[in-house]
Amino acid sequence: MKNTQFAERLSYQRKLKGFSQEQLADRTKVTVRTIQRIEKGEVTPHLRTVKLLAAALEVDVDELLQLDDPREENIQTKWLLLMHSSPFIGFLMPFLNILCPLFIWIHKREDNSLYDVHGRAVINFQITMTLIYALAFIALLSVEGFGFLFFIAVIPYTAIVMLANVIAVIKAQKYFYPSIPFLGTRG
Structure with missing residues (x-):
């Protein structure tokens, strides 16, 4: 998974839903620091974290992840x-x-x-x-x-x-x- 593509999608979906990073952290039990690092493309999140973020944003995992064809x-x-x-x-x-x-x-x-x-x-x-x-x-x-x-x-x-x-x-x-x-x- 490419960090920058996931980071852009996560940031876009979070802003589209009107959530701050803190609000998203509260909804997912993922720390604010982790969300910040993911959105900066510094880390690749675990699949479990991706699922938590997708559920909190009420989107499919596919909308956050772009799987290579x-x-x-x-x-x-x-x-x-x-x-x-x-x-x-x-x-x-x-x-x-x-x-x-x-x-x-x-x-x-x-x-x-x-x-x-x-x-x-x-x-x-x-x-x-x-x-x-x-x-x-x-x-x-x-x-x-x-x-x-x-x-x-x-x-x-x-x-x-x-x-x-x-x-x-x-x-x-x-x-x-x-x-x-x-x-x-x-x-």
Whole structure:
């Protein structure tokens, strides 16, 4: 449960009913200090406390708690997975590693800030790695020995970082891309 959402709902319902924090405390046997801390978002109340508050405010528990929709989380994970895995197409056709996640990011960034943040990270990484690949190609042609090693190392490094981020997104909707922030960062 997110403390701030519950805090806002509790405060809204309490004020809507015209109760002070003290009056609500009297009606629930929950201390004024606890109600203050809940409304500031400092603590997450126990379910028993939520039930007492809902009963005193004469509202359903659902009106105070917003339960996460597992279907919505599943859809988010699928979009994030698509966003993070679509650059693999770039190994088959040049620049699709940038264009595919760019298209998804443009399409989804307004829907959820999570898509915006992840999309920027993916695109920043892909642009960075494309530039490094171009430098590695130049090094291949101009620097003996080291140029070849640099050129050969770029693709496996890129693939490993991308794969690690796909796994991180599936497990915890987190990412880590070492990159230059061409699109900036948010979040």
